[in-house]
Amino acid sequence: MENLAGWASEASAHAASVDRLMLAFTLMMVALSVPVFVLMAVFAVKYRRGRTANRAHPVNRNVWLEVSWAIVPFLLTVVFFVWATKLFADLYDPPADAIAIDVVAKQWMWKFQHPGGQREINELHVPAGEPVKLTMASEDVIHSLYIPALRLKQDVVPGRYTSMWFTADRPGTYKLTCAEFCGVDHSVMGGSFIVMTPAAYERWLGQSQVDDTLAAAGAVLFRERGCSGCHGPGATVHAPPLTGLYGRPVPLEGGGVVTADDQYIRDSILLPQSQIAAGYPHIMPTFQNVLSEEEVLQLVAYIKSLRSGSPEGMRQ
Structure with a gap:
């Protein structure tokens, strides 16, 4: 385990599947290409200038042979397209317990x-x-x-x-x-x-040395940056509540609905005027060039952790 494995090593079933796909696709390309190049070489020798050869062959009207030249490669390509698409789609469907x-x-x-x-x-x-x-x-x-x-x-x-x-x-x-x-x-x-x-x-x-979790660090930052003054339970400012926000649909001013995912929360912190929640004033200040990416991740993690009745959600 201590030896650093090479670039071609496989560490997952997905890697093995990708390798099988690439090997099979390469073999298909070879199978389709080799006959063409072999026949090119044979005909170049057989019908070269000065060589005695019968050049008066009748035209072959075998329709099935001609159609197969197009149909077989097409069907093989479709098989590889479906195979590759399945591997690609799997990359965008992480398990909920990851x-x-x-x-x-x-x-x-x-x-x-x-x-x-x-x-x-x-x-x-x-x-x-x-x-x-x-x-x-x-x-x-x-x-x-x-x-x-x-x-x-x-x-x-x-x-x-x-x-x-x-x-x-x-x-x-x-x-x-x-x-x-x-x-x-x-x-x-x-x-x-x-x-x-x-x-x-x-x-x-x-x-390993343990720092605060992202959510715990975000809770501290939430108070230090004054976020709790508007979004806390005792705030007098009319601002969107954050408890239970993550994953919910958010109606936007002017129509439209967006899901409160990581990107939406990040944009609400750094670009608050880009997607304004319906029914709330335009008073959220921007924290762009104020917070680092690590601090934004901490705040996002904290907001994600806010659940009704949860300990994290009570820390304002």
Whole structure:
């Protein structure tokens, strides 16, 4: 497990499926292409200039043969299209119980935070056999988290959240890197992706230095930045309530409805005038260039944690 696995290693069933797809597609291309090039070589030799050959062959009117040249490749292509589409669609359907890990990319490092508050830089520890969902943000330029052993790559874009999920089932240490040129030290923006048995992962969590969870840190920030003065239960300002907000539909001023997901909450903090909830005044100040991406993630996590009657939801 301590040896860093190569780029071609497989750490998940998805990676093995991608490899099978690529191998099968390559074999299909070879099967369709080789006869063409072989016949080109045969005809070039047989009918070359000066060679005695019968060039008066009658036209072959075998319609089925001609149709098969088009139908067979078309059907094979459709099979591969459906196969590839299924693999692609699976990447956008994470299980509801996936472990949520937040990622912040910056020149030139990857910062990860686990649900229990464990933080790490340029290393990502995950348990084998359990789904993991990464929610990613960039503090500066476009980055791209690439884990070759998973055959997964996802751009991390300033101003929005992107996500990626996987289930790694082969313990080991693999490479992770940035696959988008992001500045002069782009080549050193990498690290290790460490898949551990569930028991080893639990031990690692227990031995790691623990900060506040994102939600707990967000609760502190919520009070320090004065958010509770408008959104707290005792506030006199007419502002949208946040308890139970996450995941609910939000009617917007001027019509339209948006779901209160991570991106909506982030935009409401940094771009409050872009999507104004119906029935509320335009008084929300912007925190753009005031909060870092990590602080925004903390506030988003705190708002997500607010449930009616929950301990987190009572901390205003």
